[in-house]
Structure formats: C-alpha cells, structure tokens
Amino acid sequence: MAIDTQVAPTVATVAPEPRGVARRVRRATPAWRFLALYLVVLTVFGVAPALYGLYQAFIVTSAVGGPTFSLVQNFSDVIGDYRLPTASLHVLLYLLLWLPLELVIVFGLALAIDAKRTRFAALTRFVAYVPGAVTGSAAALLWLFMFSPAVSPIGPILSALTGKQTFLSDQSLPIVLAVMGISAGAGGWIVVLYGALTAIPKEIIESAVLDGASAWQIARLIKLPLIRGYIVFILVVSLAQGFQVFVEPTVLATGATGQISTTWSINQLAYSYATDQSNYGRAAALSILLLLVCVGLAVLILKKTNFYQVGER
Amino acid sequence: MRTSKAAIAIAIGAFLAVGTVGCAASSGGTPASDPKAPITVWVDAARLPQAQAYAKAHPDVTIKIDVISGAQNANTQKISLAKKAGTPLPDVVFLGSPDEIANLTANPLNFPLALNTVVPKKVIDSFPQGVLARCSYGGQVYCLGNDVGQTVLFYNKPLFDQWGYAVPKTFAEFEQLGAKLAAEHPGYNLGTVNGRYGVDAFFESSGCPILDTTSDTAVKINVSSSKCTRVGDVIGPMIKNGSLSTLDLFDKTYDQQVAQGKVVAMVGASWIGDFAFKPMTTNAGTSFDSTGKYAVAPMPTWSGESTNWSGSVGGGIWVVSRTTKNSKAAVAFAQDMTTSPTIAKAQTTYPAYGPSADIWLNAKATDPWYAADPSSVLKAAASKINPAEGYTRYVTQMLDSFNNTVIKNGATDMSSALTQWGQQTADAAKSAGYTVSK
Known part of the structure; x- marks a missing residue:
C-alpha cells in the first residue's frame, strides 16, 4: 500500500x-x-x-455582474448585517440561561443519585434520561404544543403569566429553548456524571468520612474536583451545540407563525443567506466566523482548566 | 510527516475537484427551440393532475413532470443547487411563493425567460395589470399568473344585520367600526394584521412604498410617505382596542376564534373563505357553522384616494427557463396551464387570466357558502390590485421586521414602529443587493 x-x-x-x-x-x-x-x-x-465552504467564503455574489473574489468582502458584509447583533444576543441569552442551569441540575441530580444508591436512584436516573429520547425536531414539535396556549395542557398558566394569546416570541424563546435543552440533554449527562462518580475509589470517600467530612464537603472538595474533567467536557460540547442552535427555533417558528423571526439565531441567519438569497459566500463566511468563536472558546476553556494535562491537576 | 502531506494532497485534490464542478454551472443564452427536445416541468402536488392531463393530450412532446414543494424558496434552493452542480435545470417551474421570482431573475441564478417576447400580447394583456406588473423588471414580463389573492372585505352578514352595522366604505369607517365593536362586543374582531396579511391587505392596498421595485436591483422604500402613515393611523388604534388581532391567520389561537365565529369581518385575500374560514369552521367540535354567513364587499377606500385599491396575498405564478432547449413547448405548456378553460374550472383559487376567471366565477356565484354572490366584487378587486408593490428578495426579512416593530409596538407608538420597520427593511434590501431610494 x-x-x-x-x-x-x-x-x-x-x-x-x-x-x-x-x-x-x-x-x-x-x-x-x-x-x-x-x-x-x-x-x-x-x-x-468544509474546504469547499472555506473557498466559497471568498466568492462574492453581487447584484450586478459575475462573481468576484475577495478575502474580506463577505466577512465584512456579514459582520455589518443588521440582523447579526440581534441574533447574537438571542443566542447569548439562551446560552447564559441554559448552560449554568443545566450544569447545576446535572451535577446536583448525579450527586443525589450517587449519594443514596437505592432502587429509587436507578429509577430517577432512568426517568431523567427518558426525555432525551425525544430530541431535535421531534422535541421542538412536542414543546410547540406545550407552549401554544390554545392547545397546551398548561395553557391557562401560560396565558396568565404573559397576559397574551401567544407565549412564543423572539423574547421568550431563550427560556423555551433552555427548558427544551435541559429536558432533552440533562438525562444523558446525568448518566455520564453518575458513571464518573461511581468510578471514584471507595477508599477516598471512606477516609473522608472517617476524617469527619460532611456530605456537602465531600461533594464540593472531593467529588467535584475528581470529575471536573467530565464537567469541562459537557461545557465544551454544549457550548458548540448551543452556538449552532437552529432546528428548535426553526420548527417552533412554523407553529407560532409570525411570532418568531426567521433569523432568530446565528445559524438561521447563515441559512437565510444561502436559501433566501442564494448567497453561499456570505453563508460560508458567517459559518466560518461561528466556527472560529466556538473553537476559540473551547480552546480557552480547555487551557484554563488544564483539560489535557496528564496526572495530578 | 509524509502521510499527512499525502492526506492534505488528497484533500486539496478533492477540494479542487468540487470547486471546478461548482464553477462549471451553465450560463444563460438566447432561448433555443428544438421541437424534439424533451421538457422538464416542476409543479406542486395540486397542479400535478392538470400537468399530467396536458402531457397526455400532447404526445408529440416528451414532458417529464417533477413534483416539488410550494414552500417559500424551495424552488430557488433547488435551482440554485442544480446550477451549482451543473445538472439540467427545469424548463417550466410553478412558484407557489411568487416572491421567489425575484431570486430567480437575479444573480447568480438569472433563470427566467422574458415572456412578453414569446407569448402573444393579447394573452399578456388579459391578465390584470397588477398581477404581471409584480414580476416585470425593466419592461420585461417574467411570469404568467396562475391565481391571484386580491383582497376584499369579508364580513359576517347575519351578524352585521343583527348588530345594525353598516359595511365600511372607507378605512376611516372601518376604524370607527372597530372602535364600536371593541366597545360593544369585546372578544370579537375585524381580522388580523400579522405578517403578510397585514402588509398585503393594508399597506399594499394603500400603495405604501416598501416593496416598490423600480428594477430587479433597485427599490423605493419610504415609510414616512402618507401612503404608509395613513395605514398606521388606522391599524394602530385598532390593534390597541383589540378589534384587529395581531395573531397570524393560521395561528392555532386565531384558528379557534374563527371557529367560534368571533371574526366579524376581515380584509383578506379572495381565498380566505375557501382556505381559512371554511376548513376552520367545518372541523368537528366547532360551535360555529360559517355556511351562508360571510359575504364579500369591495375594499374600503384609503383617505385621499379615489380608487379602492386591493392588495394581493399569495397567488402562484408560472416561470419558463431561459436555458430551455425547447422554448416553444415550454412556453406553450406554461400558457396552457394559465389559460386553459378546463383548468380554470378545476382551479381552487381565483384564476389570474381574465377569461379563466370568468369561467371560475360562474361556478363561484352559486357557492352556498357565501351569504351573497361574490363574483362581481372579486372580479372588480382583481383589476384594482395596487401596482405599487413588486416581488423582492427581502420579503421574508421585511415581514420579520414588520412583526417585530409595527405588530409588537404599533399599539403604543406607531410612528417610531414605522420608522424602525422602514429602516430595517432598507437594510434588508441593501443586504439583498438592492439600491434603495426614497
């Protein structure tokens, strides 16, 4: 060969x-x-x-005349787009709501299940995992019903909360997506973290107990540092996933017609360039910018937490 | 490492290969007419039977029929990708979302054939002026209208009689009726203004320059024009007092209001009776049977106008490719789809072609769903579609922005909502490659 x-x-x-x-x-x-x-x-x-996408990012489609090559044109057009600040704000709000909440819930529940390994704990683990079976567009459809006051089982509560006939809007979407994200994603991560917690040697916990450590101290000072690597991993994967949010707002918008912008998220904006305007150059440019942000953040998190450092951390 | 170099070489090779295919897309030219060349037509599911019937009746031409989606921009995407991949383009396309024609005429697609040069003038002239004006750029007509969604005033006749309401003739009267309704019968409404229903029925009928194309790369946007502000003055207070709903016509919650008979009147497209009210009120469990309830009245007139202009919501169009190898067969097909009397009878919505519309109206005149014969009102409205608006590539963005400004904040501060709408729409137009002027 x-x-x-x-x-x-x-x-x-x-x-x-x-x-x-x-x-x-x-x-x-x-x-x-x-x-x-x-x-x-x-x-x-x-x-x-991916390489073709990179090449496309430098091909400018103009209204008049043929395509031209430019290193910066598409990127500057995209950065200057009036929709980008709003879309970025939407995604940022969503991430700020979703990530910390999910991490706290995942870690909290995994700890609780690990603390008392009874049959009830196994059931809790299973119940938490089940919503994860419904993901992506199917989950979006499910939640569309939950958040449409006219058909939702909690419709009266929604109407009372907002005082309006609709609950889904550009502004409420970060909350809705955070709820969706946690219900679909938390279960899987709980199982992962639970696995990590069970891998902690019994001797360490036992000696901590003998030294008089409380359950809270054990969780905070022993378990958390030992499974930190897993939490960093969850954070990096979730960040990349969250920045690229696309399916959920797209599907929710089809149900809540006229309530959610078609370019609510950054990825939807990229999609709009390609599909609404046949402008693949700008779509590619925005996707590359998004990639740079995701990779940049991931590298930052991994460096700051010494993720790949071998041995004692 | 040699291995990684080899991998990079392979990757670059693949990249270049894909790149060359991408560049190999065919360019446009003068329409060729080879009478033996087969033609490919893209139709939606609703128009499949008539296309099949045509193919059967014309065995001399090989017609390949592909069923496509009528979703917004579905055809633009398919044609765009076909062009990129260098695969054959269709010869005739049906656009269920007619705005797509603006994408098709522009870079990088440059798809449609100018039809005014190949379709007899007599046929072109038999379409209402407002219909073909929308897909005309630089004096060239790029589409044939399939159906048209001219707006009229639907109203619940028994309820109007019972409550002693007069059918509004002007939009000032429409607004007064809204105030009266809100005071006397809260919970009832005079229709919706969300998204395209609001823009097309109100701003477009008023001739507000928001989609006013002067060419396929130039547009006039001026929301401070009185043609826009007079609309704001009417719908602002009506949104505030609840006589106009801000929900989408097909929103589940609004659907329920229609089903409960809460919609007393609506400025809406000619098809809302058959495609919104009828299906929404014939579901099991609805408390309201709309049969014999709704009548149509002419559009109210905007202040300062002598004509009661209509807007237009939806309405499909037929487009022929300029790269077709058999332009004669392709044009003949498109022309038959819009002008055939047989198809006119089977048409579910108001046919754009004048003589076809007459055939269709004959049947509609005796439809028991309407409280009175709608034919004369519908026909008059079709000829009065305000020609101020055209199809554009930024219509989706314009509607997004409309809902985020006028619909959201119009009740409290219409004037700044309008300004914001105009600003964002101008930005969207520029982003889509238009030169914007006032």
Whole structure:
C-alpha cells in the first residue's frame, strides 16, 4: 500500500533499528486498513465540503455582474448585517440561561443519585434520561404544543403569566429553548456524571468520612474536583451545540407563525443567506466566523482548566 | 510527516475537484427551440393532475413532470443547487411563493425567460395589470399568473344585520367600526394584521412604498410617505382596542376564534373563505357553522384616494427557463396551464387570466357558502390590485421586521414602529443587493 511505504522512512528517523521499523509498519497496516473506509467518508462528506465552504467564503455574489473574489468582502458584509447583533444576543441569552442551569441540575441530580444508591436512584436516573429520547425536531414539535396556549395542557398558566394569546416570541424563546435543552440533554449527562462518580475509589470517600467530612464537603472538595474533567467536557460540547442552535427555533417558528423571526439565531441567519438569497459566500463566511468563536472558546476553556494535562491537576 | 502531506494532497485534490464542478454551472443564452427536445416541468402536488392531463393530450412532446414543494424558496434552493452542480435545470417551474421570482431573475441564478417576447400580447394583456406588473423588471414580463389573492372585505352578514352595522366604505369607517365593536362586543374582531396579511391587505392596498421595485436591483422604500402613515393611523388604534388581532391567520389561537365565529369581518385575500374560514369552521367540535354567513364587499377606500385599491396575498405564478432547449413547448405548456378553460374550472383559487376567471366565477356565484354572490366584487378587486408593490428578495426579512416593530409596538407608538420597520427593511434590501431610494 502506498501509504505504508511512505510511513516507513519517516518512522526510520525516529527508530533506527530496521527490525523495529518493520514491526511498526506491520502494526500500522491493519490500523490504516481499519481507518481507510472512514477516511474516505470523512474526506468526501467532511473535509472536502468544509474546504469547499472555506473557498466559497471568498466568492462574492453581487447584484450586478459575475462573481468576484475577495478575502474580506463577505466577512465584512456579514459582520455589518443588521440582523447579526440581534441574533447574537438571542443566542447569548439562551446560552447564559441554559448552560449554568443545566450544569447545576446535572451535577446536583448525579450527586443525589450517587449519594443514596437505592432502587429509587436507578429509577430517577432512568426517568431523567427518558426525555432525551425525544430530541431535535421531534422535541421542538412536542414543546410547540406545550407552549401554544390554545392547545397546551398548561395553557391557562401560560396565558396568565404573559397576559397574551401567544407565549412564543423572539423574547421568550431563550427560556423555551433552555427548558427544551435541559429536558432533552440533562438525562444523558446525568448518566455520564453518575458513571464518573461511581468510578471514584471507595477508599477516598471512606477516609473522608472517617476524617469527619460532611456530605456537602465531600461533594464540593472531593467529588467535584475528581470529575471536573467530565464537567469541562459537557461545557465544551454544549457550548458548540448551543452556538449552532437552529432546528428548535426553526420548527417552533412554523407553529407560532409570525411570532418568531426567521433569523432568530446565528445559524438561521447563515441559512437565510444561502436559501433566501442564494448567497453561499456570505453563508460560508458567517459559518466560518461561528466556527472560529466556538473553537476559540473551547480552546480557552480547555487551557484554563488544564483539560489535557496528564496526572495530578 | 509524509502521510499527512499525502492526506492534505488528497484533500486539496478533492477540494479542487468540487470547486471546478461548482464553477462549471451553465450560463444563460438566447432561448433555443428544438421541437424534439424533451421538457422538464416542476409543479406542486395540486397542479400535478392538470400537468399530467396536458402531457397526455400532447404526445408529440416528451414532458417529464417533477413534483416539488410550494414552500417559500424551495424552488430557488433547488435551482440554485442544480446550477451549482451543473445538472439540467427545469424548463417550466410553478412558484407557489411568487416572491421567489425575484431570486430567480437575479444573480447568480438569472433563470427566467422574458415572456412578453414569446407569448402573444393579447394573452399578456388579459391578465390584470397588477398581477404581471409584480414580476416585470425593466419592461420585461417574467411570469404568467396562475391565481391571484386580491383582497376584499369579508364580513359576517347575519351578524352585521343583527348588530345594525353598516359595511365600511372607507378605512376611516372601518376604524370607527372597530372602535364600536371593541366597545360593544369585546372578544370579537375585524381580522388580523400579522405578517403578510397585514402588509398585503393594508399597506399594499394603500400603495405604501416598501416593496416598490423600480428594477430587479433597485427599490423605493419610504415609510414616512402618507401612503404608509395613513395605514398606521388606522391599524394602530385598532390593534390597541383589540378589534384587529395581531395573531397570524393560521395561528392555532386565531384558528379557534374563527371557529367560534368571533371574526366579524376581515380584509383578506379572495381565498380566505375557501382556505381559512371554511376548513376552520367545518372541523368537528366547532360551535360555529360559517355556511351562508360571510359575504364579500369591495375594499374600503384609503383617505385621499379615489380608487379602492386591493392588495394581493399569495397567488402562484408560472416561470419558463431561459436555458430551455425547447422554448416553444415550454412556453406553450406554461400558457396552457394559465389559460386553459378546463383548468380554470378545476382551479381552487381565483384564476389570474381574465377569461379563466370568468369561467371560475360562474361556478363561484352559486357557492352556498357565501351569504351573497361574490363574483362581481372579486372580479372588480382583481383589476384594482395596487401596482405599487413588486416581488423582492427581502420579503421574508421585511415581514420579520414588520412583526417585530409595527405588530409588537404599533399599539403604543406607531410612528417610531414605522420608522424602525422602514429602516430595517432598507437594510434588508441593501443586504439583498438592492439600491434603495426614497
């Protein structure tokens, strides 16, 4: 295989012993064979479209004349768009509501389940996990009914709360999405954190108890630091997910016609460029900006928390 | 590492390959007419039977029929992607969301064929002026109208008689009626102003320059014009006193109000009887049977106008591709879809083509759902669609902004809501590549 023969000399500089090289190549071959199919799929459906998107971001579609190439035009058009500040504010509000609340609920419930490992705890874990089975557009449809006063079982409460005939609006959407996000996402993370908590050696907890630590102290000073890595992981994954929020506001808008802007979130704005205006350049530019923000934040969080540091933290 | 270099090389290769395909999209040209070339037509599910019937009646032409979605911008996306991928474009397209024509005429699609050069003038002239004016840019007509949603005043005749209300002839009277209704019968309303129903029925009939296209890249927007402020003066107080609803016509909550007979009147499109009121009031469990209740009256007149202009909500159009290989067959198909008397009889909404409309109205005149024969009112309104508005590429943004300004804050501060609406719409128009003037 072409790739295998290319690997050999490179490795040779690291490990000069020829027999060792041969062994390494032999070891690497099945790995490459194993990866080959995935790499093809990754290239065709992942890398190539992403690179094409990057290329598109520099192609400007103008109202008159043919497409032109510009390094900055699409980016400056997108940043200057009158809808971007509003959409960014919407997403930011949603993240500020959803993330802290979800983390607190997930950690709190996982701790509670871990503290008393009874049959009730197992049931709680299961019950918390069930709403996670309904995700994405299906969840959006479900919540659409919950938040439409005319058909919702809690309709009278909603009407009383707002004093209006509709509850869904651009302004109430961060709350609605936070509720949806927690109900759909929390269960899965609770299971993950519970698993992490059970992996903490019994001896540590026992010695803490012997030293007279309270349950609260154990949770705060022992369990939390030990599973910090998992919480950081939840945070990074949720951040990326939250920044790209698209399906939920889109589906909710189809039910609450005329109440929710079609460009409520940043990703919807990118979609609008491509579908409303056939302006793929701007859509690509905004998507890249969004990617940069997500990657930037993830790197920041990982650095600040020493996520990849091996050994004692 | 050589491996990663190889991976990068492969990736770049793939990238370039995709890139070249992207650039290989075909460019427009003069319409070719090869009588043997097959044509592809895109129709929505509702128009599939008539297209199939046409294909059957014309065995000399090979017609491939694709069923497409009528959703907003669905066709723009499909054509845009086909063009990018270099796959063949359809020859004829039905647009259920006619605003899409503005996307199709512009860069990078440049799709439609100017029909005034290939369709006889007599046929073109038989469409109401306001219908084809919307898809005309620079003196070229790019569509044939399928149906039209001219606005009229629907009103509950028995209720008007019972409460002693007179049918408003002007919008000043309409506003007074709203105040009276709000005081005497709270909970009832005179229709809705949300989104396109509000913009099309009120601002468009008044000729408010918000979608006033002068070419496919230039538009006039001026919400401080009296043609806009006079609308604000009427709907502002009516939103405040609740006689106009701010819910969407098809919102579940509004649907219930229709089903309970709470809608006393509505300035609405010619199709709201058949497609909103009728289905909403014939569901099991509704307390109100609308049969024989609603009559249509001419549009009220705006202050300072001598004509009672109509707005237009929806209405499909037919578009022919300029890259068609068999323009003769494609144009003939589009023309038949809009002008055939057989299709006119089966049409569910008001046909745009004049002679077809007459055939359709003959049947509608005796529809027992209406409290009185609606035909003369509908026909008059179709010829009075205000030509001030055109199809644009920023209509979705304009409607979003309308709901966020005029609908949300209009009851408390209409004048600043209008200003904001105009500002955001101008921004949207610029973003969509239009030159904006007042």
